[in-house]
Each structure stands twice: as structure tokens, then as C-alpha cells.
Amino acid sequence: MRSCEPIRIELCSGLGYNMTGMPNLGGNEQQKEADYTLESFSPLIQYGCSSQLKLFLCSVYVPMCTEKVANPIGPCRGLCESVRSRCYPVLKGFGFPWPDALNCSRFPVENNHEHMCMEGPKDKSVDVMAPVDPAVQKFNCAPQFIKNDVGGCVPSCESNLLFDEAEKNFAEVWVSLWALICFVASFGSGLTLIIGGGRVKASPMVSLAFCYCLISIGWALRVFSGRMSAGCQNGEVGDGLANVNCAFVFLLIYYFGMAANAW
Numbered sequence: 001m002r003s004c005e006p007i008r009i010e011l012c013s014g015l016g017y018n019m020t021g022m023p024n025l026g027g028n029e030q031q032k033e034a035d036y037t038l039e040s041f042s043p044l045i046q047y048g049c050s051s052q053l054k055l056f057l058c059s060v061y062v063p064m065c066t067e068k069v070a071n072p073i074g075p076c077r078g079l080c081e082s083v084r085s086r087c088y089p090v091l092k093g094f095g096f097p098w099p100d101a102l103n104c105s106r107f108p109v110e111n112n113h114e115h116m117c118m119e120g121p122k123d124k125s126v127d128v129m130a131p132v133d134p135a136v137q138k139f140n141c142a143p144q145f146i147k148n149d150v151g152g153c154v155p156s157c158e159s160n161l162l163f164d165e166a167e168k169n170f171a172e173v174w175v176s177l178w179a180l181i182c183f184v185a186s187f188g189s190g191l192t193l194i195i196g197g198g199r200v201k202a203s204p205m206v207s208l209a210f211c212y213c214l215i216s217i218g219w220a221l222r223v224f225s226g227r228m229s230a231g232c233q234n235g236e237v238g239d240g241l242a243n244v245n246c247a248f249v250f251l252l253i254y255y256f257g258m259a260a261n262a263w
Contacts, residue, residue, distance in 0.1 A: 004065035009035045011045075012058035021065035025074045026101040034061040049087040052120050056083045059118045060102060069116060076117035080104035176223045183216035204263050211260035218252025221245070 004019040008031050012020075020031070028034040038061055045053055056075050063072035081104050088098050108115035163171075190209030225245045 004067055005031075007031075007062055009038065009058075009062055011035075011038055011054065012062040015055055015058055017064045019065045020062045021072055024063055025060045025072060025106070028061060031062070037061055044087060044090065047090055049090045050083045052079060053083050053087055055118070055120050056080060056102075059120075064118065071116075073116045073118060075107050076111055076119045077104050077107045077109050079118065079120045080107050082120075172223060175219055179216045179219035179223065183213055183220070186210075186212035186216065208260055208263040211256045211263060214252050214256040215260065218249050218256070221252065222249045225249075 004021050007013060007018050007020050022031065022034075023029050024034055026034070026037060028037060038057060041053075041057055045057075050056075056079055059073075059075040059079070063074045065072060080102065084098060084102070084104060091098060108117045111117045111119055186209045190206050190213065193206050193209065222245075
């Protein structure tokens with residue numbers, strides 16, 4: 001039997017069912033992840049291309065759950081095709097593809113005793129052939145999202161979509177503590193092997209200890225520079241050589257981590 005849980009996502013409350021189960025039909029393992037994904041559709045919902053868009057998205061990412069049915073109850077293919085016919089032209093006008101997770105062929109053709117699904121009421125008439133350009137100003141990113149260089153919406157560095165501030169602070173303290181322990185243990189081991197190694201020739205162990213010292217320094221650099229400077233550029237998550245802090249942290253943690261595995 002599936003384990004059902006109450007719906008905690010505000011967007012999907014009041015749709016006629018109040019229990020869901022994870023993983024969902026979009027591959028998310030937790031409701032927080034599903035909420036994160038649904039936030040990216042907020043501009044499309046505000047645009048109003050289909051009156052059934054919210055129900056369709058929720059039935060995919062927050063499917064109905066009952067302990068009497070083994071599988072999650074998602075949308076019927078007709079509901080998917082109705083929403084796609086009205087909303088895909090809008091997405092296409094902005095240069096976005098139709099998401100693979102919302103491929104209509106994945107869903108049952110009709111609701112029956114073999115494959116239960118949500119059909120939804122008949123959609124209202126919407127003129128999807130109307131020019132899209134006047135709506136550009138309305139098609140803004142949802143809160144906690146910003147537009148990237150190609151016009152897509154990505155989470156901002158300050159967003160708390162998957163983890164709240166308390167969880168992030170706890171992670172910072174936890175990583176800092178283990179980085180300090182790693183440095184002390186590795187430095188002490190290396191110093192002991194160099195000075196008082198006795199008859200044992202332990203050059204690989206010295207190299208191993210040296211690698212772990214540099215790994216701990218990499219984590220410490222990440223902590224002291226802050227997660228904003230180490231992983232963010234212009235308010236969004238960034239990476240690559242353009243971010244010097246990110247490059248140094250990567251070099252110390254990844255390169256010397258691989259070297260330690262080799263030793």
C-alpha cells in the first residue's frame with residue numbers, strides 16, 4: 001500500500017482532494033521538491049492560458065493518493081492534451097519547450113477500473129492564437145526566481161525553496177566542524193609520520209594526509225567566503241572559472257579529493 005500524506009503545497013490546496021503520495025509523476029521525492037518545480041510554472045498560471053492548468057500540474061506533481069489504490073492517481077490524457085493545446089503555443093512563443101515530464105502519452109487514455117485518473121471539467125474557451133508580445137511584461141518570474149541570460153527563470157541564491165535558513169545555518173556549522181576535525185587529524189597524522197614514523201616507510205600515507213589537509217582547507221575557504229560569494233553570480237547560482245572563489249573551492253575539494261582516492 002502507498003503511504004499517503006496531507007498536501008502541504010498552497011497552490012494545490014482546495015482542488016477536491018487533500019492527500020498525496022511521493023514520489024510523484026514528475027520524479028520528485030518530496031513535496032518541497034514538487035513545490036520548487038511548481039513555482040517555475042507560476043508565470044504560465046498567471047498568464048491564464050488554460051483554466052485547468054493548475055489542476056493538471058497538481059495532478060502530476062501532487063497526485064491524488066488513497067491507500068486503496070497502489071499507484072498515484074494523476075491526470076487523464078484528455079486533460080493533458082486539452083491543457084497542452086492551449087498552453088504550448090504560449091510557451092513556444094517565449095522560446096520554451098513542452099516539459100518531458102508533462103508528455104501526454106505518459107497518462108491513461110481514460111478513467112476506468114484498471115487505470116484511475118483525473119479528467120477534470122471541460123476547459124473554457126481561450127484564444128491561444130492571440131499575440132503573445134503584449135503579455136511579456138506579465139510573464140515575470142515567480143517570487144524567489146530571477147531571469148537568467150537566456151530568459152529562463154532560475155532560483156535566486158537567497159531563495160529558501162528546498163531548505164529554510166535554519167537548515168542552511170545548521171549545515172554551515174556541521175561542515176565547518178568536520179572540516180576542522182579533518183584538518184587537525186590529517187595534519188597531526190602527517191606530522192607524526194614525518195617526524196616519528198619509525199622504521200615504517202609511509203610516504204603514501206603522508207601524501208594522503210596532505211591531500212585531506214587541502215580538502216579541509218577547501219571546505220574552510222567555502223565557509224569563510226560564504227555561500228553567496230562561492231556559489232553565486234549576479235544573484236543566481238553560478239559556476240565556472242569566472243567565479244574565482246568557486247574555482248578555488250572546486251580545485252581544493254575535487255582535485256585533491258580524487259588525489260586522495262588515488263593514494
